Amino acid sequence: MTISDDERRRRADAAAQANASAALEGYEIDPDTAALQQRYVRGEIGEAEMIRLAEVQSGLREDS
Secondary structure, three states, X not given: OOOOHHHHHHHHHHHHHXXXXXXXXXXXXXXHHHHHHHHHHHOOOOHHHHHHHHHHXXXXXXXX
């Protein structure tokens, strides 16, 4: 998947906001989640795939 520079910036901003919100709630972003976010920001995966993989990593969903 190829994304524009504007989309990459939008995704990076969204990830930064999510991380800041989590930090305000007292949570830390683990390395696996940070790696998924970076794949999303780079355009390697879309939002739905990032969420699916995060759910698998956290045990909320079985890998299918």
